[in-house]
Amino acid sequence: MASSITWPVYEWLPFRDEHYLKEQFDKLSSTRMMMNQTETTSTLSGFMLQNDEQSLAVKYVLAELDVNIMLPYFASCILLELICHFVIWNRKLYRFNDTFSSLACGITQQITGKLFTTYYFHVLPYTFVYHIIYGGGSSALQDGVEQLGLTSWYWWFVLIFKDHQYYWAHRYLHEWNIGWASHNTHHSSEEYNLTSALRQGFIQEVIGFPFFLPLALCGVHPYLFAVHSNINTLAQFWFHTRAIRKFPSFIEYFFNTPSHHRVHHGRNEYCLDKNYGGIFIVFDRWYGTFEAEQEMETPDPIRGDYSNVVYGLTTPLTTFNPIHSQIHHFVCIWQTMKEISSSSSHEVFKGKPFWFIWWNRLQVVFRGPGWNPFTQSMYECPQVLQPPSRNEMYNPSIGAWKTTLATLHFLILFVLSVFHLETDFSPMVKSGAAGFFENYEHHLLHFAQFAFIYLSLASLALVYEGEDWIFTRRCEILRCSVMLILLRCVLRAESTLSFTNFLSRIVPGSTIFSKRMEMAGGEVNITLAHIMMLFYFLSLSYWWWMGRSKIVSTDLALKTKLN
Numbered sequence: 001m002a003s004s005i006t007w008p009v010y011e012w013l014p015f016r017d018e019h020y021l022k023e024q025f026d027k028l029s030s031t032r033m034m035m036n037q038t039e040t041t042s043t044l045s046g047f048m049l050q051n052d053e054q055s056l057a058v059k060y061v062l063a064e065l066d067v068n069i070m071l072p073y074f075a076s077c078i079l080l081e082l083i084c085h086f087v088i089w090n091r092k093l094y095r096f097n098d099t100f101s102s103l104a105c106g107i108t109q110q111i112t113g114k115l116f117t118t119y120y121f122h123v124l125p126y127t128f129v130y131h132i133i134y135g136g137g138s139s140a141l142q143d144g145v146e147q148l149g150l151t152s153w154y155w156w157f158v159l160i161f162k163d164h165q166y167y168w169a170h171r172y173l174h175e176w177n178i179g180w181a182s183h184n185t186h187h188s189s190e191e192y193n194l195t196s197a198l199r200q201g202f203i204q205e206v207i208g209f210p211f212f213l214p215l216a217l218c219g220v221h222p223y224l225f226a227v228h229s230n231i232n233t234l235a236q237f238w239f240h241t242r243a244i245r246k247f248p249s250f251i252e253y254f255f256n257t258p259s260h261h262r263v264h265h266g267r268n269e270y271c272l273d274k275n276y277g278g279i280f281i282v283f284d285r286w287y288g289t290f291e292a293e294q295e296m297e298t299p300d301p302i303r304g305d306y307s308n309v310v311y312g313l314t315t316p317l318t319t320f321n322p323i324h325s326q327i328h329h330f331v332c333i334w335q336t337m338k339e340i341s342s343s344s345s346h347e348v349f350k351g352k353p354f355w356f357i358w359w360n361r362l363q364v365v366f367r368g369p370g371w372n373p374f375t376q377s378m379y380e381c382p383q384v385l386q387p388p389s390r391n392e393m394y395n396p397s398i399g400a401w402k403t404t405l406a407t408l409h410f411l412i413l414f415v416l417s418v419f420h421l422e423t424d425f426s427p428m429v430k431s432g433a434a435g436f437f438e439n440y441e442h443h444l445l446h447f448a449q450f451a452f453i454y455l456s457l458a459s460l461a462l463v464y465e466g467e468d469w470i471f472t473r474r475c476e477i478l479r480c481s482v483m484l485i486l487l488r489c490v491l492r493a494e495s496t497l498s499f500t501n502f503l504s505r506i507v508p509g510s511t512i513f514s515k516r517m518e519m520a521g522g523e524v525n526i527t528l529a530h531i532m533m534l535f536y537f538l539s540l541s542y543w544w545w546m547g548r549s550k551i552v553s554t555d556l557a558l559k560t561k562l563n
Helices: 018-031 052-063 067-088 096-134 153-175 177-187 194-198 204-217 222-237 249-254 258-264 282-287 322-339 354-366 400-420 426-431 437-465 469-491 498-504 510-520 522-562
Strands: none
Touching: 067 194, 067 222, 096 194, 096 204, 096 222, 096 322, 096 400, 096 437, 153 177, 153 204, 153 222, 153 282, 177 204, 177 322, 177 354, 194 222, 204 222, 249 282, 322 354, 322 437, 400 437, 400 522, 437 469, 469 498, 469 522
């Protein structure tokens, strides 16, 4: 067992059976580890690697949400919801632009988590606190955890304890302005469907992680904590739907349900700061934050349901850009803090002492998001119209052709991003800045992939918004051109030119995707690359032609006007 607290790792796995460890390692080796862009160089003995840094990466994989399990679960639920609303009830629940925005925010959150937040603000603090107190041994409440199952009182204790701490973490993500800045992305969709569950803030773990440290103090095993974190996440996914109206009263009283969570996502005044619970709703009842869903006497003529909830932020976003959605409230906080100064034109702060200025700046960060420092009072909540469908949504019309083109491009990027999430980022994460120059090519590659995904999503968001077509056209021409170059490098990946090989690997998930295709036959990989090149070339031609046609039409209009 590890005895040093310098680098806390999962040396105290509850599974002590060497045969089990060897069996699990063999499975990981064949399905995931061998597909990563980095190679493990240490000698492997089950999961008991001698190198602490690499052992964390291997062992934590057991408690991660596996993409191969997660995606079928999410996709099946979304497909079922689509069938219910489009085929059975004939309701319109999904919009292409809103769904793009939700999934794009989910991609940015997942990739940022892999690179930075999950390890430094979830894994490392928890294991560090646990290691200091219990030394990596088995002296705490987790004794005999290898025998725990659904029938164990301790398993249920951790489930309830974890959800209780989630309640308070979630509550303060709403009630602190800095917390709301990291979490409001999840609430920014004006639709309420299962894809909005995937719309997550990319640094909310940074704000929320201290609330889970009491579990470590009480001796909850790190591995068990990770497992219950995933259970809590998966259990909340299906709440985000309008397809389920109500459950029997017993279930509605004790457990969180779609009805309760619809209130949580509402911007009606009665919905604000209510129903924070994860799996259980009883904590909201105990702490005074519960609010039942209000229903109308007749169904909404457009939405077709009885729910009196208007979704989204009190000041709705007018963009589908995931980067803007993630950072806009942080920018707002920063701008407000800059306006609070003794030289300000606002009478509240003009000529006031240093301590008063900074006290109010801190209030902007730690008071509620509704606090107005310039009036020293709360902002008034904007009123919503009834029924909910009367409230206008941000839904620019760009035409069926552009919508289809943008959606196809996003589907390709989404699939590549999913493969990218299977990459083992742990060597780069743990090496940090100190190890950058030791393996700079590896680090640069990850950052290039990261930038490619983010900038591609931002460019596609411009298409869905349809405002500045000149700038949008230039961005799309650049994006398609870069992708064509990268795909060409993928086809020449065996070249001895190291720069060409580097470019070929910038395509997100390309290495893992290629290895998957090699299992099905190398020709499949080459064929798909050629099909993608043709598609991007046609898209590039379309955007170039659209720009030329606009120039020609503008010239004709000018000549007609002069004549």
